[in-house]
Amino acid sequence: xxxxxxxxxxxxxxxxxxxxxxxxxxxxxxxxxxxxxxxxxxxxxxxxxxxxxxxxxxxxxxxxxxxxxxxxxxxxxxxxxxxxxxxxxxxxxxxxxxxxxxxxxxxxxxxxxxxxxxxxxxxxxxxxxxxxxxxxxxxxxxxxxxxxxxxxxxxxxxxxxxxxxxxxxxxxxxxxxxxxxxxxxxxxxxxxxxxxxxxxxxxxxxxxxxxxxxxxxxxxxxxxxxxxxxxxxxxxxxxxxxxxxxxxxxxxxxxxxxxxxxxxxxxxxxxxxxxxxxxxxxxxxxxxxxxxxxxxxxxxxxxxxxxxxxxxxxxxxxxxxxxxxxxxxxxxxxxxxxxxxxxxxxxxxxxxxxxxxxxxxxxxxxxxxxxxxxxxxxxxxxxxxxxxxxxxxxxxxxxxxxxxxxxxxxxxxxxxxxxxxxxxxxxxxxxxxxxxxxxxxxxxxxxxxxxxxxxxxxxxxxxxxxxxx
Amino acid sequence: xxxxxxxxxxxxxxxxxxxxxxxxxxxxxxxxxxxxxxxxxxxxxxxxxxxxxxxxxxxxxxxxxxxxxxxxxxxxxxxxxxxxxxxxxxxxxxxxxxxx
Numbered sequence: 415x416x417x418x419x420x421x422x423x424x425x426x427x428x429x430x431x432x433x434x435x436x437x438x439x440x441x442x443x444x445x446x447x448x449x450x451x452x453x454x455x456x457x458x459x460x461x462x463x464x465x466x467x468x469x470x471x472x473x474x475x476x477x478x479x480x481x482x483x484x485x486x487x488x489x490x491x492x493x494x495x496x497x498x499x500x501x502x503x504x505x506x507x508x509x510x511x512x513x514x515x516x517x518x519x520x521x522x523x524x525x526x527x528x529x530x531x532x533x534x535x536x537x538x539x540x541x542x543x544x545x546x547x548x549x550x551x552x553x554x555x556x557x558x559x560x561x562x563x564x565x566x567x568x569x570x571x572x573x574x575x576x577x578x579x580x581x582x583x584x585x586x587x588x589x590x591x592x593x594x595x596x597x598x599x600x601x602x603x604x605x606x607x608x609x610x611x612x613x614x615x616x617x618x619x620x621x622x623x624x625x626x627x628x629x630x631x632x633x634x635x636x637x638x639x640x641x642x643x644x645x646x647x648x649x650x651x652x653x654x655x656x657x658x659x660x661x662x663x664x665x666x667x668x669x670x671x672x673x674x675x676x677x678x679x680x681x682x683x684x685x686x687x688x689x690x691x692x693x694x695x696x697x698x699x700x701x702x703x704x705x706x707x708x709x710x711x712x713x714x715x716x717x718x719x720x721x722x723x724x725x726x727x728x729x730x731x732x733x734x735x736x737x738x739x740x741x742x743x744x745x746x747x748x749x750x751x752x753x754x755x756x757x758x759x760x761x762x763x764x765x766x767x768x769x770x771x772x773x774x775x776x777x778x779x780x781x782x783x784x785x786x787x788x789x790x791x792x793x794x795x796x797x798x799x800x801x802x803x804x805x806x807x808x809x810x811x812x813x814x815x816x817x818x819x820x821x822x823x824x825x826x827x828x829x830x831x832x833x834x835x836x837x838x839x840x841x842x843x844x845x846x847x848x849x850x851x852x853x854x855x856x857x858x859x860x861x862x863x864x865x866x867x868x869x870x871x872x873x874x875x876x877x878x879x880x881x882x883x
Numbered sequence: 884x885x886x887x888x889x890x891x892x893x894x895x896x897x898x899x900x901x902x903x904x905x906x907x908x909x910x911x912x913x914x915x916x917x918x919x920x921x922x923x924x925x926x927x928x929x930x931x932x933x934x935x936x937x938x939x940x941x942x943x944x945x946x947x948x949x950x951x952x953x954x955x956x957x958x959x960x961x962x963x964x965x966x967x968x969x970x971x972x973x974x975x976x977x978x979x980x981x982x983x
Contacts, residue, residue: 671893678899687902700895 418628419595426591433587434580441576445569457536457551460488461529464538464549468527473542478502485549490538493517493548501545509550513537517546602630606637618645657829661848668711672704679704717777718848721855728771728859732881735766735808736801742779743799753787755795766801766808767881774856781849782812782874790816790871807862807877818868827866828854888929889913890920890946891961892938900933900961917941924950936962 467484471477482492482504493513494502505513516532516539527540539548605624612620618641622634679701688694720726743759750757786797792815800811819827828850853874857864862878887904891897892915901911912929914920917940924932924946932950936943947958 675893675895675899678896682899682902685903687899687906689906693902704895 416629418598422591422595426588429587429591430580430584433583434576437579437583438576441572441579445572460490460551461536461538463488464490465527465529468538468540468547468549469525471542471547473545473547481547489552490549491552493550495546497544505550506552509535513548513550517548522546522548602626602628602634606634609637609641613641613644618642618648665711665715669708672708675704676701676708714848714852717852721852726774726859728774730769730771730860733768733770733772733775735768735770735810735878736763737766738770738772738775739779739799739801739810742776746779746783750783750787750797753795754793755783755787755797757783757797758799760798760800761802764803766803768808768878769881770860770878771856774859778853778856778876779812781853785849786814786816786872790814792816792871803880804877806880808880810876810878811873812876813869813873814871816871818870818872819866821868824866824868828864884908884910885930886910886912886928888920888923888932890917890923890932890938890943891935892916893935896935915939917943917946920946921949924956925953927954927956929956932956932958934958934960936960 464485467481467488471481478492478494478501482502485492486504491505491509492502493500493505493510495517498518500514503510503513512533512535516537520530520532520539522528522539522541524541527538529536529538531537535550537548537550539546541547602622602624605622609620609622621638621641624630624634679697682688683694683697688697717726740759743757747757783797786795796815798811798813800813802809854864857876857878860878862876864874864876866872866874887909889897889900889904889911891900891913894915897913897915901913904911912923914923915938917938919940920932920934920938921941923929934943934946938946941949943960943962947960950956951958
C-alpha cells in the first residue's frame, strides 16, 4: 500500500509536469511563431527603409553621426570601415564580430545598398568609394522592458495562460489519480465494514472478502482471527448456558427424588402402611436420611453460589497433612464400609507441614470421596490416599480403582456444571456437577494445584506449598 | 390375586410402592432395570405395570415401546418428572396413565 501510494503520487506529479511542459511548449511555440511573423514583417519594411537611407547617403568622414542618427530611428546600428579599418560604429559589442566578418568577407555592391542575412542576422550594406557601410538591426531583448513592451506583455499573457492551463491539467490529473487511489483504499475498508455488519447480524461464518496483498491483508487476517475467536467464545458461552440450564434442571430433579421419598414415607406412616414398630422405625429412618441428603445438596449449592459471588475467606492454620488425612480416613471408614468402599492411607509418617483451612480441606476430601462413590463404578471400591513430600510441595494422591474417565474428558473434569456422559445418564447419585469444581477452587485458594489422570482408575493429585520449619 | 410388576431402580421408592400395594392385597414383583422389566412384562404374568421413566439399561419409554405391541397389560408411568412433554410422550407410546 505504501508503495502504491508512493508510485501513485509520483505518477501524478510526473504526469502533471509532462502536461505542463507540453502545454507550455505549445503556447510558447504559438507565441513565438506569431512574434516572428510580426518581426519578419516589420524587418522587411525597416530594412527597405535602411536601404533607402544608405543609398541616398553621401559618405563623408564627418557625417557618420548623422547617418547613425537616421538609422537609429529604424533601430539600426551603423558600422563603417575605411579600406578594411573600422572608423565608426554604434553596434553592440557582440555584433561587432559579425559585422567585421560581413564587411571583410562579403562582396558588397558599389553605391547600391542590398539587404542580406548571414547566420540569420539581417543586415543592409554597400560600398561607397573606400568605405564599406553596414547597418544592423539593434538586438532585441536588451531593451525588452523599454521599447518592446507590447511583446513582453504578450509573453506574460502567454505565461499566465499556460500556467492556468497547466493548473487545470494538474487538478484534473490529481482528481483522477486520487479517485482511483481512494477506491483502492476504500475496498478493504468496505470489506471490513461489511464483515462487521455481518457479525452484528450474528453471522460468523464468512471471512473478510479481501484478496489484496498489502497492509490491509494483515488487518483483515486479524479481523478473521477475531471472528473465529468470537465464534469460539460464543459457543463456549452457549455451552456454559446449556450447562447452567442443565444444572437447574438437574438440581430440581436431584432435590425432587429424595423429597418424593420423604413425602412418600411420611405419607406411608400417616396411612398406616407401616404396620409394625420396626417398619415404622425404618420409614422414619429413610425419611430422615433422605432429608439429610437434600440438605447436603443444598449446602453444596449454597457454597457454590457463595463461591461464585465472592471469595470464601480461608482461616488458615498450620496442620500436618499426613495427620489430617489420617483423621479423615478414620472418621469416614465406617460410613464408607457401609457403602461397600475401603479407604486406606499410605506413607504418612514423616511430618508434612502445610497451612490449610481444615473445614475447606475436609470438603475437598469429601467431594473426592463422593465423586468416586458416584462415578468410579468399582465393586468393591478401593480408595487409596498417599501423602508425600516432593521438593517444596506436600502432595496428596487420591486414587480409586474404578473405570476412570475417557482421556478427552479429563481436561473438563474441573469445569463447573460439567458431568461426564455416563455420569449424566446415571441414576445412582445426586451429582450436581459442582464437586470437582469446588475442589479445584479450594486447592487454588490455598496456592496449590490439582490434576487428574487415569491410572488403573481415576487418580487425583493435589500439591500444596510446604510450610517450612 | 392380581399381580403387579414394579419397575423402579430406587430401592426406597420401590419398597414404598411395594408396601402400599401389598397392604391392599396385591402381589408384587420388583425389577431394577429396563431390560429386566421388558422380559418380566413379556412373561404375561402381570395385571399391571408400574413403570419408572428413568431406568438403567433402557428407559421407561423404551420399555413401553418394546412391550406395548406384544402384551396387553395396563402400564402406569411413575416418575419424578413433571414436564408435560414427558407425559404426552409416555401416553403416545401407549402408557395408560401417568403419575407424577
